[in-house]
Amino acid sequence: MVFPKDFLWGAATASYQIEGGGLTDGRGECIWHRFSHTPGNVVNGDTGDVACDHYHRYREDVALMKELGLKAYRFSTSWPRVLPNGIGQINRAGIDFYSRLVDELLEADIRPFITLYHWDLPQALQDKGGWENPDSVKWFGDYAGVMANALGDRITDWTTLNEPFVISFVGNFFGTHAPGKQDIKAAYLVAHHLMLAHGAAVPVIRQAVPNARVGITIDLGYFESPTDNEADVQAAYREDGFKNRWFLDAALKGQYPADIVALLGDILEDIDLAAVKSAAVPVDFLGINYYRRHLFVAGSDGLFSSKDVEPDGSEFTAMGWEIYPDGLRKLLVRVAEEYKPPVIYVTENGAAFDDPPPAQGVVNDPRRAAYLRDHFAAASQAIEQGVPLKGYFVWSLLDNFEWAEGYNKRFGIIYVDYATQKRTFKSSARYYQQLISEQLR
Ligand code: IFM
Numbered sequence: 001m002v003f004p005k006d007f008l009w010g011a012a013t014a015s016y017q018i019e020g021g022g023l024t025d026g027r028g029e030c031i032w033h034r035f036s037h038t039p040g041n042v043v044n045g046d047t048g049d050v051a052c053d054h055y056h057r058y059r060e061d062v063a064l065m066k067e068l069g070l071k072a073y074r075f076s077t078s079w080p081r082v083l084p085n086g087i088g089q090i091n092r093a094g095i096d097f098y099s100r101l102v103d104e105l106l107e108a109d110i111r112p113f114i115t116l117y118h119w120d121l122p123q124a125l126q127d128k129g130g131w132e133n134p135d136s137v138k139w140f141g142d143y144a145g146v147m148a149n150a151l152g153d154r155i156t157d158w159t160t161l162n163e164p165f166v167i168s169f170v171g172n173f174f175g176t177h178a179p180g181k182q183d184i185k186a187a188y189l190v191a192h193h194l195m196l197a198h199g200a201a202v203p204v205i206r207q208a209v210p211n212a213r214v215g216i217t218i219d220l221g222y223f224e225s226p227t228d229n230e231a232d233v234q235a236a237y238r239e240d241g242f243k244n245r246w247f248l249d250a251a252l253k254g255q256y257p258a259d260i261v262a263l264l265g266d267i268l269e270d271i272d273l274a275a276v277k278s279a280a281v282p283v284d285f286l287g288i289n290y291y292r293r294h295l296f297v298a299g300s301d302g303l304f305s306s307k308d309v310e311p312d313g314s315e316f317t318a319m320g321w322e323i324y325p326d327g328l329r330k331l332l333v334r335v336a337e338e339y340k341p342p343v344i345y346v347t348e349n350g351a352a353f354d355d356p357p358p359a360q361g362v363v364n365d366p367r368r369a370a371y372l373r374d375h376f377a378a379a380s381q382a383i384e385q386g387v388p389l390k391g392y393f394v395w396s397l398l399d400n401f402e403w404a405e406g407y408n409k410r411f412g413i414i415y416v417d418y419a420t421q422k423r424t425f426k427s428s429a430r431y432y433q434q435l436i437s438e439q440l441r
Contacts, residue, residue: 001376001377001380003383004383004390005439005440006390007071007390007391007439008071008072008390008391009070009071009072009392009432009435009439010073010074010111010391010394011065011070011073011074011393011396011397012074012075012347012348012393012394012396012397013074013075013397013398013400014076014115014118014119015077015078015081015120016030016032016078016118016119016120017048017051017396017401017402017403018052018054018398018400019051019053019081020050020051020052020056021053021055021056022049022050025081025093025094025097026081026091026092026093027078027080027081027091027094028081028085028122028123028124029080029122029124030079030080030120030121030122030178031120031121031123031130031179032048032119032120032178033047033048034179035178035179035180036048036406038180041178041180042403042405042406043406044406045406046401046406046407046408048401052398052399052416052421053421055097057421058100058104059104060423061397061398061423062104062110064397064414064423064425065105065110065397066108066109066110067433068413068429068436069433070110071110071111071436072111072113072157073105073110073111073113073397074159074347074393075101075113075114076114076115076116076117076118076120076162077115077116077147078094078120079116079117079121079122080120080121080122080123081094082094082143082147083146084124085122085124085125086125087125087139087142087143090146095146098147098150102151102155103154106154111156111157112154113345114158115159115160115161115162116143116144116147116158116159117140117160117161117162117167118162118163119163119166119167119178119403121178121179130179131167131168131189131190131193131194131197132172132186132189132190133193136193137193137196137200138200139197140160140197140200140201141197144160144200144201144205145204145207148204148208148212149208152208152209155209156211156212157212157213158205158213158215159214159215159217159287159347160197160198160201160214160215160216161194161216161217162217162287162289163217163219164194164195164198164216164247165191165218165243165246165247167190167194168187168188168190168191168194169187169191171187171190172187173186173187176404177403184267188264188267188268188271189270189271191246191247192271192273192275192276195247195250195251195276196276196278196279198216198251198279198281199279199281200278202281202283212284213284213285213343214283214284214285215285215286215341216251216283216286216287217289218247218251218286219288219289219291219348220243220244220248220289220331221240221243221244221290221292221294222293222324222327222330223244223293223294223295223296224236224294224295224296225296225297226295226297226309226311227297229297231298232297234298235296235298235299235304235305235306235307236295236296236297236306237259238260238306239294239304241260242260245257245260246260248335250279250280251279251280251283251286252280253280253339254277254279255277255280256273256276263303263304264303284342284343285345285390286339286341286344287344287345287347287348288332288335288344288345288346289346289347289349290328290331290346290348290349290375291319291349291350291351292323292327293311293327294308295311296308296309311324317351317352317371318351318352318353318354318409319351319405319409321351323371325371325377326378327378328346328349328375328379328382329378329379329381329382329385332379332382332389333382333385333386341388343390344387344388344389344390345389346379346389346391346392346393348393348395349372349375349392349393349394349395350368350371350372350394350396350413351367351371351372351411352410353367353368353410354410355368355410357415357417358417358424361424362424362426362427362430363425363426364427366427366428368413368426368428369427369428369431372394372413372428372431372432373435376435394413394432396411397412397413398416398423399411399412399414400412400416413425413426413428413429413432414426414429
């Protein structure tokens with residue numbers, strides 16, 4: 001594995017998953033606060049009230065990043081920490097927190113990559129319909145402007161949204177994420193407004209930060225059929241359309257995939273589909289989050305007449321996700337060829353495993369280190385094949401609040417003992433530290 005010397009080795013987190021700090025210092029309620037405080041939604045009734053207490057321990061966490069040798073850190077900002085009602089009055093304490101964090105990162109020579117929306121919509125906006133409300137496009141643009149004006153003197157790398165598929169469908173169709181709806185029409189409306197909001201926010205950021213590099217992060221799965229049978233191949237392609245092409249085509253081509261539009265029919269009746277043209281503003285990079293492969297054959301299930309199948313002989317993570325590194329290479333090559341983003345970052349990749357507790361000052365997690373090694377190798381092959389991949393953010397820096405799974409699933413390369421908040425490097429963190437230093441030598 002050889003990466004360019006200027007390759008950005010990073011790690012990622014998200015506000016609600018690590019910050020904690022409850023509703024202190026003027027932070028408004030977000031939809032995940034409401035959702036996780038509603039019994040039955042999250043394993044063990046866990047909430048993000050304390051999480052990794054990063055709000056108070058960010059200096060210690062930046063010191064850990066520096067020890068790892070990270071060149072870049074991807075984090076998200078909590079919209080209601082900055083704008084408790086989502087719009088209007090700015091909470092100075094919220095801005096100050098992110099300002100201190102950014103200063104600390106720059107002091108440590110770590111490049112801050114900010115994400116404006118990683119799922120913690122202000123509850124006050126959800127009460128007005130949330131992302132289903134067409135006004136959400138303007139709300140998000142205004143919030144982007146507040147952040148760009150506050151931090152644009154020190155941050156050049158800006159991401160609008162993280163994982164529009166999960167926001168729309170897991171939150172509004174499957175219902176297992178906040179706000180917990182099960183309404184497919186609502187999910188497509190949310191997806192549409194998210195894409196318009198991205199399109200509205202990019203110029204706002206550019207206006208405030210002339211040297212900004214702006215992008216969006218889309219979660220992609222690698223879809224294929226286990227057979228060469230044409231009907232099975234087509235079924236896998238439809239599933240790819242549902243999850244991947246819907247958002248890639250919107251953000252990078254300004255249109256929705258015609259085959260999926262045709263299948264959805266009336267579900268889209270309230271949406272002005274042509275308006276998605278405005279989502280395809282030029283971006284400086286595309287962020288890709290990759291975790292797994294999905295196998296599908298033709299079937300009679302659901303809108304896409306498909307059926308998912310279990311891969312034979314594969315390994316799985318604690319989330320039950322298949323470990324399939326070559327899917328990352330294939331996706332990167334395909335996206336580079338078909339959508340031609342100027343730069344790609346892997347903005348998330350990593351795995352949950354049932355780690356043992358710390359012993360002699362370390363947590364032994366060889367499977368996570370192997371997972372990362374094999375995915376880095378796939379990424380390096382993609383670069384050899386001409387993909388403009390310029391950086392890689394491991395998910396996640398710290399064990400954290402894994403949404404509906406609570407603290408039950410650990411994705412960190414750094415172990416967090418939630419009772420004491422003590423951080424312990426896992427052996428995967430030591431592996432990553434060594435790889436970074438070798439690659440930079
Ligand atoms: O923890 C999440 C993250 O917030 C978004 N991408 C996937 C991760 C693992 O599920």
